[in-house]
Amino acid sequence: MTILLDAAQAADHAKGGMPQLDFSTYPSQIFWLAVAFALLYLALDRVLIPRIGGALEERNDRIADDLDIAARKKLEADEALAAYEQNLARARAKASAIIAENHARMEAELTEQAAAREAELDKKIAKAEAEIAEARARAMSHVEDIALDVAATLVHSLGGITPKPAALRKALETARPESLS
Amino acid sequence: MDPLHQFNIKRYGSFHLFGLDLSFTNSALFALLGVAVVVAFLALGSRKRALVPGRMQSLAELFYEFVAQMVRSTMGQEGFRFFPLIFAIFAFVLISNVMGLFPYFFTVTSHIAVTGALAFMVILIVIAYGFYRHGWKFFRLFAPSGLPLPLLIVIIPIEMISFLARPFSLSIRLFANMMAGHALMEVFAGFVVMLGGAGAMGVLAILPFATNTAILGLEFMIAVLQAYVFALLSCIYLSDVSGEHIGH
Numbered sequence: 414m415t416i417l418l419d420a421a422q423a424a425d426h427a428k429g430g431m432p433q434l435d436f437s438t439y440p441s442q443i444f445w446l447a448v449a450f451a452l453l454y455l456a457l458d459r460v461l462i463p464r465i466g467g468a469l470e471e472r473n474d475r476i477a478d479d480l481d482i483a484a485r486k487k488l489e490a491d492e493a494l495a496a497y498e499q500n501l502a503r504a505r506a507k508a509s510a511i512i513a514e515n516h517a518r519m520e521a522e523l524t525e526q527a528a529a530r531e532a533e534l535d536k537k538i539a540k541a542e543a544e545i546a547e548a549r550a551r552a553m554s555h556v557e558d559i560a561l562d563v564a565a566t567l568v569h570s571l572g573g574i575t576p577k578p579a580a581l582r583k584a585l586e587t588a589r590p591e592s593l594s
Numbered sequence: 595m596d597p598l599h600q601f602n603i604k605r606y607g608s609f610h611l612f613g614l615d616l617s618f619t620n621s622a623l624f625a626l627l628g629v630a631v632v633v634a635f636l637a638l639g640s641r642k643r644a645l646v647p648g649r650m651q652s653l654a655e656l657f658y659e660f661v662a663q664m665v666r667s668t669m670g671q672e673g674f675r676f677f678p679l680i681f682a683i684f685a686f687v688l689i690s691n692v693m694g695l696f697p698y699f700f701t702v703t704s705h706i707a708v709t710g711a712l713a714f715m716v717i718l719i720v721i722a723y724g725f726y727r728h729g730w731k732f733f734r735l736f737a738p739s740g741l742p743l744p745l746l747i748v749i750i751p752i753e754m755i756s757f758l759a760r761p762f763s764l765s766i767r768l769f770a771n772m773m774a775g776h777a778l779m780e781v782f783a784g785f786v787v788m789l790g791g792a793g794a795m796g797v798l799a800i801l802p803f804a805t806n807t808a809i810l811g812l813e814f815m816i817a818v819l820q821a822y823v824f825a826l827l828s829c830i831y832l833s834d835v836s837g838e839h840i841g842h
Contacts (some may be wrong), residue, residue, distance in 0.1 A: 431598055433706050433773065438603040438621075440614040442707040445622030450712075453629040453686055458678040461633065464640040465658045472645055 560585060597780040601704055601773065620700040621708070628689040628702065657685075661825070668829040672836045676829075679719070683712065684825035691772060691817035695810065703820075704772040706765060713765035716828045724835030735834060764827055771820050775813045782806040 432438070561581055568576050576584075605617040639654020647655055661681045665673045673680075687703055694701025702708055724732040736753040737746055785802035789795060 431773075432601040432603060433704070433769070435603070437615060438619070438705075439707045441605075441609075441616050441619055442603070442621050442705055443711045444614070444616045445619065445625055446702070446708050446711055449622070449625035449629045450682060450686060452626075453632060454678060454682040456629075456633045457636075457682050457685070461636040461640060462658070462678055462681060464643065465636065465654055468640060468643040468647075468651070469655060469658070471643070475645060 557585075597777040597784070600700075600776060600780060603705075621702055621705065624693065624700045625686075625690070625702045625708075628686065628693055631693070632685045632689050661685075664822075664826060664829055668826070669833040669836055673829065673833065676719075676832055680825055680829055680832075683716070683828055684821055687712070687768065687824050688818065688821035691821055692814070694772065694776065695813055695817060701772050701776055703768055704776060706769045709765040709769040710761070712824075713761040713768075716764065716831060717761040720831045720835055723832065727835060732835065760827075760831060764824065768820050768824050771816055775809070775816055779806055779809055779813065782809065 561578065564581055564585060565576060565578070568574065568581070604620045606620070606623070607618055608615075609617045635650075636654050636657070639650040639652075639657075642648065642651060644651060658681075661684055662677065664684075665677050665680050669676065690702040690708075693699050694704060721732075724735065728734070736750050736757065738749065738753075741749060782802045782805055786799045786806065789799035789802065792798075
């Protein structure tokens with residue numbers, strides 16, 4: 414540092430002071446500084462800062478726009494997914510409703526058929542029973558005649574006489590009154 | 595070897611106006627050259643305005659964002675009216691400091707006349723904006739609110755002196771840093787030449803040469819740092835008189 418000071422002092426003596434303190438150069442320095450600085454300021458203010466700032470702003474806007482678009486697309490996708498799921502749920506519900514309906518209808522049909530078959534069978538049974546009863550009644554009505562014939566034959570064979578049918582019927586009724594009533 | 599020789603102002607021709615010597619000089623040449631370099635750099639960087647920036651555009655935008663961040667962090671949104679001013683101050687001081695480190699280049703900011711003019715411009719803008727923004731309440735800057743009277747009697751003169759000292763500290767800091775660094779490098783360069791011409795002792799010239807190389811690196815850092823300090827202090831002085839600091 415002392416070397417520097419010595420050198421500086423030596424220079425001072427040689428040149429008569431620092432060039433920085435030569436006031437005669439001040440007007441020129443300040444004038445040209447003003448000119449240069451004014452040029453720089455105008456170029457920056459009018460042209461360069463708007464241009465660079467504009468480019469930066471444009472980029473930020475573009476990025477913000479792209480983010481917006483992405484967000485909107487995502488929303489749309491979410492909505493589509495929700496709609497799809499809703500449709501799927503509706504389709505499932507519809508399918509199970511159809512299955513349940515078919516099931517019920519088939520069951521109803523089956524019961525109806527079974528009831529019809531049963532009714533038919535009942536009718537047939539009833540008819541058959543009626544026929545049996547009729548046959549039986551018919552058979553029963555013949556029994557008396559047969560009994561009268563047998564009795565007449567027996568009387569004829571044993572006694573050698575031919576009984577009057579009315580007397581024979583009366584005799585038969587007194588013998589077994591409960592069976593013919 | 596005169597380490598101050600490099601600071602000499604050389605007149606190219608003669609130009610007088612209103613009795614003032616406004617001759618074109620090496621200082622004027624390098625000031626205009628620096629402006630041309632800054633404008634060319636930023637014009638080239640903003641030529642394409644591409645959505646995805648190239649190398650030059652990235653650099654220009656980095657530079658822009660750096661200054662914008664400095665303005666934003668000190669002055670907020672209100673400070674953006676001063677953005678071109680701060681940008682111009684930072685760019686001018688930076689390019690002058692850095693260009694001055696090239697051999698045979700004149701360092702515009704190594705002269706107190708230049709740094710002083712810049713500093714006084716800043717302070718005058720601060721005062722003008724303070725009055726424009728707050729009227730006579732501008733003087734509240736010297737009287738922090740909430741202080742008792744006895745303290746105010748002490749504080750107000752201190753604040754006034756510190757305010758008045760600002761242009762001097764601002765200008766001398768920059769000019770002295772530039773001048774001292776350049777003079778130091780020239781002194782060491784002189785040692786290299788002296789030792790190099792000393793026969794067998796010439797090998798020792800490597801020592802000041804190595805030192806000078808290291809100092810050159812340091813000087814580049816100082817060149818950038820001092821430009822940043824000058825611009826940042828300008829921002830802070832302006833923010834002192836913006837809305838936030840002086841109440842209504």
